[in-house]
Amino acid sequence: MNDPERNLLALGSAVGAALDVQREAIRATDIARDAMFPPEAASARDSSAAGTSLLGTTRRRALPRVLLAAACLVLGVLGVFLAVDRWSGALTFEASGVVGRTGVWLEPQSHLEIPVQFSDGTTLLLMTGSRARVGEIDRRGAQVELERGRASVSVVHKSSARWMVKAGPFEVVVTGTRFDLSWDPPSGRFLLVMHDGSVELRAPGVAPRRVVAGQVVGLSAWTTTASSVAAPSLVFPIASATVNSADSELPAPSLSGSVVSSSNDIAPRSIASDWALESRDSDFRGLARGGKYSEALVAADKVGFDGLVASGTAPDLLLLGDIARYNGRSDRALQAYRAVRSRYGGSEEAARAVYFMGLMSFPASSCVQHFEAYLRERPGGALAGEAMGRIMDAYQRGGNPAAAKAAAVRYLASFPAGPQAALARSIAER
């Protein structure tokens, strides 16, 4: 016997002795005997009784384990539910990628915007010059206070969702929709542009109104002097509103006559005529989709082209740019396209915008940088072939055969059977 074996046997002997001491405390033999041979079973000597007792005891002892396992399972499921409930409790949000805190004012620095992303997928884009904060927040939604400026809001639709955006005296109650909101305390101007779904609009002194997709609501509030509205109050009285309703679905609000003037310092502001209520049918989107670009531009102008550009979503901005471009208003088109580029950089709309900017470039040679920008952003995009072809064409027309040949080779490599392939081959073979 070698040393390790002898040592291990010695250890085993000591451990065994210690085990025996502990084993005595457990009294396994007695407990098992009592379970297997209960006193009442001792007198039952028939084979079936004995068999039932011996086998049944095991089953009886197994039962608590089954119950224990079931209890564990129930507890586990409950735990999961509790954990999920906890995790899905109050929503959280990030502002510009930083974990946000309720009550903290968000104020984009110059030329920047603050994207606010909530944990349920709801987003809020706070535009330059705006100031807002997330107030109360719970599992169903949050209350956002827009002190000034513009915000583009997209609320994920849920039946239990409860969101509210406050802007001065106005409240927009949301369950799931997409809209843009603008609030200017000095002028008291409030603009709501609905893109999807519907909201309930509340204002002091008037009954709540339902606003649906395609409608634009412009309202004005009384204000005190501009310098006194740093902190907007919900007690601003409504003076009046200009309402042009062409849609019976949205009756004109009976705001006139609801003037509540509690102070002689309060002076009414005139309502800008371009702040109007538009129906879905007269919306510039519907007109543009129907090919009525001239009417669409008029409709957009009626609402306020600048305001729409300032608060528009990426698709709307692209559409506004197209409307202006088709009407020969390159200045407005570029205004809309640049807004897409600056506010929705990286999006499909932004890439398309730079392509369209290339189409409008003058002199033509300057278009190359725009088309190249599109190709960088969307190398496999739907307009990639067109962009390559136009680059090739621009170089050729610009008197740069070497660059044109390189562009032609690139085109053929990507689109050997494309619509510009014949031209590309002729350029490449020179």
Added chain:
Amino acid sequence: MLPRTPLSAMMMDKDVRLRLVLPGESPADDAALVDAARRGSQEASRQIYERYAPHIERTLSRLLGATAELPDALQDVFAVAFRRLGEVHHAEGLRPWLVQIAVLTARGRLRARRRAWWLMFLGFDESAAPPAETSAEHEEAVEALRATYSVLDRMPVDDRIVFSMRYLEGMELQEVAKGCGVSLATVKRRLGRAETRFLAAAQRMPALTPWVKGAAL
């Protein structure tokens, strides 16, 4: 300790004329008990239990450690044994046969322990034994006991069983092989692995170091 039914209380089975005997009597006595138990005599089963339960309990304790599940394990062994008594063809084979069942039972429980490790996080560690009263002179052995099982708990179950049977129970290798139902070569291979693992772990455990270095002898 609950009072045990005195084995001297000879009872005559109603159907099977049976002479009850004390533990350690001849294999022929085991044969009579097995035969009576097969015919359904609960008293014969009881006597088999009384005869072998202490030994099986001891074996189980070596395999499982001082655990509160010992009574359950012991009951499982005999429940299986009584159900399968028909498999015992030679009375002299009763004891190793019971050991074999004990090894299988312990093996199943050790594996179940590993599957149910998460229960410990929920406070359902039913394997914890009640604290035993130990004297001062046993403290060193108790420390070695704890350390030994902490090493064994991390060992593959089959290796652990072989190691426990050889060194904690003091069985010969042939006996271990029979109890495990494997060949001698398999036992040697498993034991070699277990020894290496145990000795390596013991070097890092103050409670075991003197033992494996022979200083505690």
